[in-house]
Amino acid sequence: MEYQDFSQEQKWYINGVLGKYMDTYVRDHLIWTPEQMYHDFIEYLRSFHKKGWYGKQSYKNGVYSFLNKEEELWMVSEDAEEFILSRFQKKYEKNFKLARKKGPLIDRVRLGYRWNEDLFFDINYGLYKGSHNYKKTEIVEGESLIPWTVEHVNTELAGYDTDLPTVLESLSTSPIEKMFYQYWLDNYYKKDTSFPAIIPEVCGTRSFFWAEQCNGHYYLKLSDIPDKERRMHDTNSTNIRFDFQILNW
Known part of the structure; x- marks a missing residue:
């Protein structure tokens, strides 16, 4: 499944997850690469998935269900790798003067x-x-x-x-x-x-x-x-x- 196959609402969710993660990651690391961010992002999502958590929940007819489980599982799949890396690469290009410096960075x-x-x-x-x-x-x-x-x-x-x-x-x-x-x-x-x-x-x-x-x-x-x-x-x-x-x- 490709990114363009999702509905607009699903795309908003994916972009929201990626945007929030990138902003937090840049603040916390300062020095990084797109590949490093991708590896850590996958580990980050999988840590929640192992606990049975897939984002927002909805309660209906006495049952809880995850609203964005399909998007969550897609983001950790091989189908999403190229798309996510391209997003991280764009973020890197905005931050390259600092991100490419050799670490660790003392703040x-x-x-x-x-x-x-x-x-x-x-x-x-x-x-x-x-x-x-x-x-x-x-x-x-x-x-x-x-x-x-x-x-x-x-x-x-x-x-x-x-x-x-x-x-x-x-x-x-x-x-x-x-x-x-x-x-x-x-x-x-x-x-x-x-x-x-x-x-x-x-x-x-x-x-x-x-x-x-x-x-x-x-x-x-x-x-x-x-x-x-x-x-x-x-x-x-x-x-x-x-x-x-x-x-x-």
Whole structure:
């Protein structure tokens, strides 16, 4: 059975299922391929079908029946593969600048010194500021701003009334660090704003980086417990930072 063989109402249902899934998938993954989306979509539908669920139900004469079972079964069949992949390909073409980037994509970075508000920055890509929620997919679709490039990081830091060279200078204090970032500024920073940014003193992504001491050894641990509260209850842990980090290159 082909897509054109369905009634208009059935086509509306199929398009609704595909559209809703694509929008959610793009928000949740950001980096993806049509083939990857198709594979995950089939697994997504089959997981419901195994539970005996095929979309909307109707109650008539004391019996429940599924209104769109035919469309649901068609979407996981080989007959639908070419049609669904073509829809996913069109979605990919709208998102290709981001979707084709190599992952995994980090969507939030915390850098600087947590104990100094003037030297601590919480920047992100595709999130509402200060939360864990994604922006609407329309903001991501066709977005020309590639994550964690010079242009993107400067755009985020503008919210703090600063820029990357200023942050590098204020956070990189040792002579060798200064030589390192100055070389990068002189040779790369001004050449192309689409270059990956060097981010100094990265202390966390969604969670903060901690070193926990156990039996004389330290190991990396992630935590969202506030700094002051953590130090009151645990004297064997310390917030750690990486001197420089490049993301999604």
